[in-house]
Amino acid sequence: MQVQLSTEFALHGLLYLAANSGRRPIQLPEIAQAIRVRESYLRKLFQQLVRAGLVDAYRGAAGGYSLKRDPEEISLHDVLAAVEGTADLYRCYAEQRSCRVARPCPIRGAFAQAYDNFRKSLSRTTLASLLHGEALQSEDVEWLHAPV
C-alpha cells in the first residue's frame, strides 16, 4: 500500500502552477524542468489532471496549463483521487465467490471507515496550505517560482 510516484509528481507540478498562478498558461516543458521530471512522462500525467478537472489546458501557441480552481480548493485528496482513482481500499475479493462472512461485512466496514478517516485527513491539506503553511519557510518556496 503506497502512494504512486505519479501522485508525487502531479503534486509537484500542481504546486508549481499554484506558485505561478499570476502568469497565464504555463507550458509543460517549463513545469517538467522546474520539478525535474521527464517531459514525456509528465505530459501523460497532466492529461489525467485535466480530465479530473484539476487543471485547464490551452492548446496552440502560447497555450499551456493553469489551475482550474484556487489553490485553497485543491486538496491532497483531490490529487490522489485524480491520479489513482477512488476505488474501495478493500476489494472484498471473496464476496464474488460466495463469501460467508456477515452482511454487511464487518471487515469491509472497518476498512471503509479507516480509509474515510485517511481521506478526511488528506482533505484538510491543500495546495495553498502546503505553499504558505506553517511547516514551510518562505525561502523554501523559492524553487517553485519561475527561473528569471
Add this chain to the structure above:
Amino acid sequence: MQVQLSTEFALHGLLYLAANSGRRPIQLPEIAQAIRVRESYLRKLFQQLVRAGLVDAYRGAAGGYSLKRDPEEISLHDVLAAVEGTADLYRCYAEQRSCRVARPCPIRGAFAQAYDNFRKSLSRTTLASLLHGEALQSEDVEWLHAPV
C-alpha cells in the same frame, strides 16, 4: 492504493483460527478448505504470519497452526502490517534526487499524519471484535466453525 488480496485471505484464515481456538493446532488443508483458498497459496501466506509473530506453527504429525496471541490482541492493522509491511505510504522519490521542497517536507508530513489516522483506526478493530462485534450476527459466524 488497495489492500492486497493476500491480506484479505490472511484475515479470513486468522478469523478461522480465532473461532476454533479451543481445539489445538489446525492444519493448513482444513483452513484452506474453510475459507476457500487454494492450499499452495495459503501455505506461503501462513509462513509470513508465523514470521510476523501472529501465529505459532507446529511441525510434524498432529502439527498445524494456532494464534500466538488472543484474538483481542490482534488488530486489523497487525494483519495488514504482517502481510504488506510497514513502509512509509509516501515514498518521497524526489528527495533522493535533491528535491527542493522544504525540510521537513510538508507533503510527507501530511501523508504521514493521514496514514497514522488510518492505522489508528484499523488498530481499534480486532479479530475478537470482528467475531462477536456489533455488526456480526451470531448466525453469521457459523461458517467459521469447523465442519462436523
Add this chain to the structure above:
DNA sequence: CTATTTTGGATATTTTGTGTCCACAATATA
C-alpha cells in the same frame, strides 16, 4: 522408524505502474 506437517527456496504467471513516441487536433498571431 515412519507418517505427517511445516519450511524455505526456486520459479512461473499475471497485473500494475512507469516511461516513451508520434500523428493529429486546436489555436494564437503574423
Add this chain to the structure above:
DNA sequence: TATATTGTGGACACAAAATATCCAAAATAG
C-alpha cells in the same frame, strides 16, 4: 489564411510487484 506552437489520445515497451505453484528438506508425534 498560413504557420509555428502546444496539448491530445492511442499505442506500445519495459520494469516491478502481486499472485500462484511446486518440491526437497527439516521437524516431530506416535
